[in-house]
Amino acid sequence: xxxxxxxxxxxxxxxxxxxxxxxxxxxxxxxxxxxxxxxxxxxxxxxxxxxxxxxxxxxxxxxxxxxxxxxxxxxxxxxxxxxxxxxxxxxxxxxxxxxxxxxxxxxxxxxxxxxxxxxxxxxxxxxxxxxxxxxxxxxxxxxxxxxxxxxxxxxxxxxxxxxxxxxxxxxxxxxxxxxxxxxxxxxxxxxxxxxxxxxxxxxxxxxxxxxxxxxxxxxxxxxxxxxxxxxxxxxxxxxxxxxxxxxxxxxxxxxxxxxxxxxxxxxxxxxxxxxxxxxxxxxxxxxxxxxxxxxxxxxxxxxxxxxxxxxxxxxxxxxxxxxxxxxxxxxxxxxxxxxxxxxxxxxxxx
Amino acid sequence: xxxxxxxxxxxxxxxxxxxxxxxxxxxxxxxxxxxxxxxxxxxxxxxxxxxxxxxxxxxxxxxxxxxxxxxxxxxxxxxxxxxxxxxxxxxxxxxxxxxxxxxxxxxxxxxxxxxxxxxxxxxxxxxxxxxxxxxxxxxxxxxxxxxxxxxxxxxxxxxxxxxxxxxxxxxxxxxxxxxxxxxxxxxxxxxxxxxxxxxxxxxxxxxxxxxxxxxxxxxxxxxxxxxxxxxxxxxxxxxxxxxxxxxxxxxxxxxxxxxxxxxxxxxxxxxxxxxxxxxxxxxxxxxxxxxxxxxxxxxxxxxxxxxxxxxxxxxxxxxxxxxxxxxxxxxxxxxxxxxxxxxxxxxxxx
Numbered sequence: 121x122x123x124x125x126x127x128x129x130x131x132x133x134x135x136x137x138x139x140x141x142x143x144x145x146x147x148x149x150x151x152x153x154x155x156x157x158x159x160x161x162x163x164x165x166x167x168x169x170x171x172x173x174x175x176x177x178x179x180x181x182x183x184x185x186x187x188x189x190x191x192x193x194x195x196x197x198x199x200x201x202x203x204x205x206x207x208x209x210x211x212x213x214x215x216x217x218x219x220x221x222x223x224x225x226x227x228x229x230x231x232x233x234x235x236x237x238x239x240x241x242x243x244x245x246x247x248x249x250x251x252x253x254x255x256x257x258x259x260x261x262x263x264x265x266x267x268x269x270x271x272x273x274x275x276x277x278x279x280x281x282x283x284x285x286x287x288x289x290x291x292x293x294x295x296x297x298x299x300x301x302x303x304x305x306x307x308x309x310x311x312x313x314x315x316x317x318x319x320x321x322x323x324x325x326x327x328x329x330x331x332x333x334x335x336x337x338x339x340x341x342x343x344x345x346x347x348x349x350x351x352x353x354x355x356x357x358x359x360x361x362x363x364x365x366x367x368x369x370x371x372x373x374x375x376x377x378x379x380x381x382x383x384x385x386x387x388x389x390x391x392x393x394x395x396x397x398x399x400x401x402x403x404x405x406x407x408x409x410x411x412x413x414x415x416x417x418x419x420x421x422x423x424x425x426x427x428x429x430x431x432x433x434x435x436x437x438x439x440x441x442x443x444x445x446x447x448x449x450x451x452x453x454x455x456x457x458x459x460x461x462x463x464x465x466x467x468x469x470x
Numbered sequence: 471x472x473x474x475x476x477x478x479x480x481x482x483x484x485x486x487x488x489x490x491x492x493x494x495x496x497x498x499x500x501x502x503x504x505x506x507x508x509x510x511x512x513x514x515x516x517x518x519x520x521x522x523x524x525x526x527x528x529x530x531x532x533x534x535x536x537x538x539x540x541x542x543x544x545x546x547x548x549x550x551x552x553x554x555x556x557x558x559x560x561x562x563x564x565x566x567x568x569x570x571x572x573x574x575x576x577x578x579x580x581x582x583x584x585x586x587x588x589x590x591x592x593x594x595x596x597x598x599x600x601x602x603x604x605x606x607x608x609x610x611x612x613x614x615x616x617x618x619x620x621x622x623x624x625x626x627x628x629x630x631x632x633x634x635x636x637x638x639x640x641x642x643x644x645x646x647x648x649x650x651x652x653x654x655x656x657x658x659x660x661x662x663x664x665x666x667x668x669x670x671x672x673x674x675x676x677x678x679x680x681x682x683x684x685x686x687x688x689x690x691x692x693x694x695x696x697x698x699x700x701x702x703x704x705x706x707x708x709x710x711x712x713x714x715x716x717x718x719x720x721x722x723x724x725x726x727x728x729x730x731x732x733x734x735x736x737x738x739x740x741x742x743x744x745x746x747x748x749x750x751x752x753x754x755x756x757x758x759x760x761x762x763x764x765x766x767x768x769x770x771x772x773x774x775x776x777x778x779x780x781x782x783x784x785x786x787x788x789x790x791x792x793x794x795x796x797x798x799x800x801x802x803x804x805x806x807x808x809x810x811x812x813x814x815x816x817x818x819x820x
Contacts, residue, residue: 160670178757179669182797197757220576225568226592228575242576287651294653295645301637303644319529320510407528407547447532 123257125157126190128250129172135246136217142169143216144243145204145231147223150416151247153344156188165191166204168211175203205234217243245421252413252421253435258345259459262415262437265302265347266457266468269340272296273349276338280353282330286310290323293338302340305348305418309337316352316451319408319443331356335453339418346418348439349469350455365402365444366452372396372442373454376410380440380458380465386428393442394426402444405451411439414457436460437468473607475507476540478600479522485596486567492519493566494593495554495581497573500766501597503694506538515541516554518561525553555584567593595771602763602771603785609809611695612765612787615652616807616818619690619697622646626688630703632680636660640673643688652690655698655768659687666702666801669758669793681706685803689768696768698789699819700805715752715794716802722746722792723804726760730790730808730815736778743792744776752794755801761789764807786810787818 132155136144146152146165155165156174160183163176174191176184181195196203208216216235218228220242232240254262276293290308297304311321312328316335328334332355339348352366372393379392390410397406409425412418414437422430424438441455457468482505486494496502496515505515506524510533513526524541526534531545546553558566566585568578570592582590604612626643640658647654661671662678666685678684682705689698702716722743729742740760747756759775762768764787772780774788791805807818 159672178795181757182668182795183670218575220579221574223575224571225573225575225578226570226594229570229592242579244576291648294648298641298644298648301641318532320533322509407531445528445532 123157124255125155127255128155129167129190131250132167132247135250136167139217139241139243139246141215141217141241141243143167143208143211143213144246145216145218145223146247148219148247150420151219151222151251154247154251154416156191158184158188159344160184164200164204166207166216168207168213171211173207175200201230201234204231208235208238213238215239215241217241217246219247220244248421251415253433254415254437254459255435258415259435259437261343261345262347262457262459263468265340265342265345266349268297268300268302268342269338269347269349270470271300272340273336273338273351276336277351277353280328280334280355282328282332282355285325285327286312286315286323286334287325289334289336293336297340300340300342302342305339305341305346309335309350311335314448314450316453317445317447317449319445319451319453328355331358333358333362333450333452335451337453337455344416346414346416347469348414348418348455348457350441350453352452352454359450361446362450362452365446368397368400368402369442369444369452369454373440373456376440376442377456377458377465377467380432380460381463382432382434382460384432386422386424386430386432387426389432389440390424390426390428393440397442397444405444405446406442407445408443411441411455413438432460434460434462473507474605475505477605478505479517479540481600482517482597485600486517489567489591489593489596491565491567491591491593493517493558493561493563494596495566495568495573496597498569498597500770501569501572501601504597504601504766506541508534508538509694510534514550514554516557516566518557518563521561523557525550551580551584554581558585558588563588565589565591567591567596569597570594598771601765603783604765604787604809605785608695608765609785609787611693612697612807612809613818615690615692615695615697616699618647618650618652618692619688619699620820621650622690623686623688623699623701626686627701627703630678630684630705632678632682632705635675635677636662636665636673636684637675639684639686643686647690650690650692652692655689655691655696659685659700661685664798664800666803667795667797667799669795669801669803678705681708683708683712683800683802685801687803687805694766696764696766697819698764698768698805698807700791700803702802702804709800711796712800712802715796718747718750718752719792719794719802719804723790723806726790726792727806727808727815727817730782730810731813732782732784732810734782736772736774736780736782737776739782739790740774740776740778743790747792747794755794755796756792757795758793761791761805763788782810784810784812
């Protein structure tokens with residue numbers, strides 16, 4: 121897969137400039153990967169006005185040399201702090217941004233001491249906001265990931281029948297991902313009957329009954345990109361209550377998806393479905409936010425919540441997952457992934 | 471599995487007292503799990519002089535109600551910050567510790583504002599240091615995890631032959647873990663030939679040759695506890711150079727393991743093997759530290775490095791993994807897990 125890392129760096133420098141900065145320390149593993157293409161861990165990127173440095177340790181030096189281009193690769197032998205301090209000094213950096221939602225308090229404090237008289241400037245979500253809008257290579261990669269999840273979902277649905285346990289369904293889903301060169305994006309949720317009232321249920325040894333309902337929430341990571349889908353499977357005649365809330369959740373999701381297009385406030389998407397569910401009397405049984413951006417991380421920007429007043433942009437990819445959970449009784453969630461297009465949206469999951 | 475969460479809380483309060491504190495905010499997911507037994511995510515624990523609170527959101531309220539005992543479970547509906555502020559106020563807390571190596575800078579700053587006039591006090595590794603010494607239930611759980619990894623390793627070794635790809639070996643290992651009710655603890659490393667020079671190689675489509683060498687670094691998580699082992703597999707006649715460094719790494723590991731007993735400085739364990747490798751002329755080809763504590767996290771305290779001057783204690787569990795990596799040529803790592811006993815150590819991996 122070929123991604124344009126140079127273009128990403130260029131866009132980042134433009135955003136930095138808007139904040140009056142020309143240097144940035146990047147510590148979040150996914151952000152390091154996004155900018156450099158490096159697939160290992162425990163590495164850092166430093167952007168300076170004229171260059172960019174990739175700091176790693178001996179476990180990764182050879183891999184970085186092979187896979188990271190356009191960066192000066194530096195092997196840290198003793199202290200990352202000292203190494204950073206030296207780069208800041210040599211490049212006459214006066215202030216440098218850092219990801220204040222990622223870097224631990226203690227690390228930021230120590231680092232501030234090591235780069236004096238230069239100054240650390242807290243920055244939030246600068247790369248996360250770039251990542252929220254996917255480039256064409258990313259959209260392709262996400263679609264491939266979605267396809268694998270779709271295939272495995274179909275296979276799993278064929279396997280569901282009374283007598284089989286939640287755990288064995290989760291197990292077979294996870295093996296099927298591996299056979300297709302993918303890995304789980306998150307712990308697979310297989311929940312039946314009243315277990316569906318827990319939004320993040322762990323698969324148990326409980327067996328599926330006749331006239332039961334099964335929630336499958338699953339997704340894979342393929343070539344660094346994640347997918348995520350939730351489907352409800354009905355076996356025989358399910359309770360009327362469950363059928364009723366299924367209809368409401370389905371209609372809520374349609375109302376939400378209808379709203380999706382560039383320029384719309386993100387909170388409006390959440391409120392469209394939440395309002396519908398509330399009007400049907402189930403408002404207090406839908407507690408979580410409507411969805412989350414997805415890409416190199418399973419949960420990333422944009423967060424699709426009633427508190428997010430940012431604007432949807434073409435190229436954003438996120439989940440739409442309204443739900444109703446009735447404690448000790450059961451629940452329904454329907455989750456699809458959508459891509460914001462120029463005029464509306466494309467549902468990636470079928 | 472039954473763990474004594476009450477005893478853990480009691481030990482934590484004793485450690486807190488030594489620091490002149492009686493309240494603590496716990497944000498690290500593994501630490502929350504260690505203290506409460508909760509298996510979900512996105513939750514917090516607050517220790518106050520007379521009580522302990524478990525803060526979660528609607529996705530986990532039902533699960534927390536079922537599984538967390540001895541805590542007041544609080545569902546956060548709007549803002550975690552406000553909720554924390556209220557608890558601090560109601561309980562008349564004047565200062566509260568927080569995990570400064572875990573909490574992001576920005577979160578600590580916002581939190582400090584929300585709990586005023588109470589004061590946030592940065593604390594490092596207080597729970598990590600308790601976790602470093604395993605209790606009997608944990609040692610049993612770790613042994614079960616090691617056994618599953620041992621079984622799967624044996625099966626994988628039977629599968630290795632010329633013509634098979636690194637990727638297909640990793641794939642089958644990961645499926646075998648799932649069949650045994652476990653999950654990978656980390657990305658399985660299967661590397662052959664010169665790929666072994668990368669300490670953290672990713673499995674590729676490269677096929678094993680005749681007279682080849684294969685590095686398998688693998689481990690599982692079973693019932694929350696991790697295992698981790700590295701073995702070299704020789705097929706046919708391997709190069710003399712590889713045989714030579716294998717002998718050196720093996721002897722270095724023996725020298726290290728011989729040193730392990732309560733009361734010894736941790737740095738001495740690292741230096742024993744590192745010195746041996748250096749005397750044989752390969753010092754600069756062993757860059758990483760000797761090992762890491764392992765338990766609920768794959769990497770935890772104690773770090774077995776030349777910089778760690780803390781003292782070994784009975785009940786600690788960690789890896790011993792000396793290595794020599796020759797860039798573009800190949801490498802050897804041997805990794806075992808050991809438990810510090812009253813008089814020496816027990817090698818958990820065979």
